[in-house]
Structure formats: C-alpha cells, structure tokens
Amino acid sequence: MSITENIKSILETLPETVTLVAVSKTKPVSDIQEAYDAGQRVFGENRVQEMTEKWEMLPKDIEWHMIGHVQRNKVKYMAAYVALVHGVDSLKLLKEINKQGKKQNRQISCLLQVHIAEEDSKFGFDEKELRKLLQDSNFSELAYINVKGLMGMATFTDDMKQVRREFKVLKTLFDLLKPFIEDFEILSMGMSGDYTVAIEEGSTMVRIGSSIFGARN
Numbered sequence: 089m090s091i092t093e094n095i096k097s098i099l100e101t102l103p104e105t106v107t108l109v110a111v112s113k114t115k116p117v118s119d120i121q122e123a124y125d126a127g128q129r130v131f132g133e134n135r136v137q138e139m140t141e142k143w144e145m146l147p148k149d150i151e152w153h154m155i156g157h158v159q160r161n162k163v164k165y166m167a168a169y170v171a172l173v174h175g176v177d178s179l180k181l182l183k184e185i186n187k188q189g190k191k192q193n194r195q196i197s198c199l200l201q202v203h204i205a206e207e208d209s210k211f212g213f214d215e216k217e218l219r220k221l222l223q224d225s226n227f228s229e230l231a232y233i234n235v236k237g238l239m240g241m242a243t244f245t246d247d248m249k250q251v252r253r254e255f256k257v258l259k260t261l262f263d264l265l266k267p268f269i270e271d272f273e274i275l276s277m278g279m280s281g282d283y284t285v286a287i288e289e290g291s292t293m294v295r296i297g298s299s300i301f302g303a304r305n
C-alpha cells in the first residue's frame with residue numbers, strides 16, 4: 089500500500105479525539121511530501137538536525153514534533169519552530185528549553201516523558217520524580233514552557249497484556265495530574281505495534297512510523 093492509503097486507513101480507525109503524529113524519522117522529504125499531499129500536517133522526528141533540515145525544505149504549515157531524546161545543546165536549533173517536544177525527562181532540559189523559548193519570545197509546548205516500560209533503557213521520569221518536579225519552585229517559574237501532558241513508551245513486546253498494564257499506569261498518572269496543571273490535555277502513547285491498545289487505554293496522540301512509511305533500515 090502507498091503512504092496515502094496507509095494514512096487513510098489509519099485515520100479511519102482513529103477516534104476524532106486522537107491526533108496522528110506521522111513519524112518520518114530516517115524517511116526522505118519526498119515521503120513526507122506525499123503524506124502532506126494526503127492531508128497529514130503533524131510529523132514526528134527523533135533527531136533535531138534531521139528535523140531542522142526537513143523543516144527548511146517543506147511547507148511551513150507542518151507541525152514538527154520532537155519525539156526523541158533531546159540533548160540540551162541541540163534545543164537552540166529547533167526553538168524557533170518546534171510545535172511539541174514529547175521527550176522531556178529532566179528539569180535541566182526544561183530549563184534549557186525555557187531559555188531558548190525566551191530568546192525566541194515564544195512559549196514552547198512540552199510533554200513530560202514517563203518511564204513506564206520494564207526495560208531499563210527507556211528514558212523518563214518515574215512517578216516520584218514527577219511529583220518532585222511539579223512541586224519544585226524552579227519548575228513553576230519557567231514562563232516560556234507550556235507543559236501540555238505526558239508521553240510514554242511501553243515495553244517492546246508481543247505481550248499486549250503487559251503493554252496494556254503499562255499504558256494504564258500512564259493514564260492513571262495523567263488523570264491524577266490533570267486537575268493541577270493548566271492546558272494539561274495530551275497523553276502521547278501508542279506506536280505502530282500498540283496504538284490500538286493505547287487508544288483503548290485513553291491515548292489522545294499516537295506516534296506512528298512504520299505502518300505509514302514502511303520499515304526503517
């Protein structure tokens with residue numbers, strides 16, 4: 089199937105409340121243009137340099153989401169245009185995003201990444217660290233940051249019971265925090281292999297790459 093057909097068939101299965109982020113990392117600009125021509129406007133990348141090169145070449149009404157782990161020294165390259173940073177996992181990174189947002193005189197929208205997978209390798213806050221962050225006076229002083237929700241990645245496994253359990257943990261945390269944070273409305277969870285489960289568990293934003301663009305090398 090073509091990129092256009094893949095997007096159409098995924099969109100047919102998504103509730104209207106769920107935003108599709110088309111994950112275009114490693115894929116050429118021509119693939120993104122095809123998705124754009126099919127009506128897709130939100131794209132996710134995991135490397136700042138690659139995203140910036142694509143941003144320069146492609147239509148300016150694309151919403152670029154940084155979904156990968158961000159190094160602090162790279163924030164400045166995307167601060168002028170990035171629409172949402174999904175993988176924020178430290179106060180140090182938040183402070184740097186705030187600093188670059190201030191330079192650009194724009195508020196940068198972020199999601200806090202939560203560690204829900206059993207594997208050790210995944211980045212993110214645990215619940216205790218998250219509570220500590222939200223109570224930190226340094227956090228509330230970040231005027232150029234808009235924390236819009238949470239992001240998480242489930243364990244990479246075929247065991248959908250486990251995946252579901254991990255998504256439930258994230259959703260529970262999201263509901264717990266929502267009353268206390270303004271504009272807290274995005275729950276980014278679900279990829280090609282598990283997005284239907286993620287939606288059943290309350291996802292509002294899915295990040296889908298290979299089911300749209302095909303396998304990556």
Ligand SMILES: *Cc1c(COP(=O)(O)O)cnc(C)c1O
Nearest residue numbers: 111134155279280295296297298
């Ligand atoms: C690559 C990536 C995705 C998309 O993965 P697919 O399995 O290709 O859909 C989603 N989220 C993050 C954080 C990624 O790095």
